[in-house]
Amino acid sequence: MQAVPGKGTRPTTDKVKESIFNMIGPYFDGGVALDLYAGTGGLGIEALSRGMDKAVFVDADHKAHGVVKQNIETLKLTSRAELFKIDAGRALKALAKRSLQFDVVFLDPPYAYQKIAEEIRFLQEADMLAPDAWIVAETDAGVDLPEEIGKCVVTRVATYGDTKITLYLHDTDADSPDADQSSADEEHDPTDERGE
Helix, strand or coil: CCCCCCCCCCCCCHHHHHHHHHHHCCCCCCCEEEECCCCCCHHHHHHHHCCCCEEEEECCCHHHHHHHHHHHHHCCCHHHEEEECCCHHHHHHHHHHCCCCEEEEEECCCHHHCCHHHHHHHHHHCCCEEEEEEEEEEEECCCCCCCEECCEEEEEEEEECCEEEEEEEECCCCCCCCCCCCCHHHHCCCCCCCCC
8 A cells, every 4th residue: 555755644553453353343334434544544544444335534644645545555455445635624614514423433634633632523413423433543642532432432442552443333322421512623614525
């Protein structure tokens, strides 16, 4: 798979990727995945290869978007993939308008720009998570995410060197004490703009 030039993108290592899918799969019987900070598209592409019907890839970076597109075309996955070249907040609002629900969401933002808790709240408030959906959050090892965010509950945390994986399950039977909090994504431009 093609990598993104430069140091702005931090691809998930093969070891971490394998561990993630062993936790949430390892295989799927259909469904839709969202790779919100796609980089090379490695996580979304892996989800497709393991049985997801469709994956949506989002990355505002021009080089990353081009690499995802090239990787999808090389692997002949174009008919099962959708690409957006806009920032994560705008992409979430655009996707919410289409009433899409996701079975797996990958959140691997640049460590300096993480808004993972806010993004998980937005996904719930906009009804974008299927029942029992998985959310995979990748952070620096020193970051501790909340145990619960609305109806999303941490089921596992694993650390690999300087990388921490926090796995949330969208438990629709759970109580949601903070589900009525407004999303911090409100400041984003809601313009629906699709990258080609």
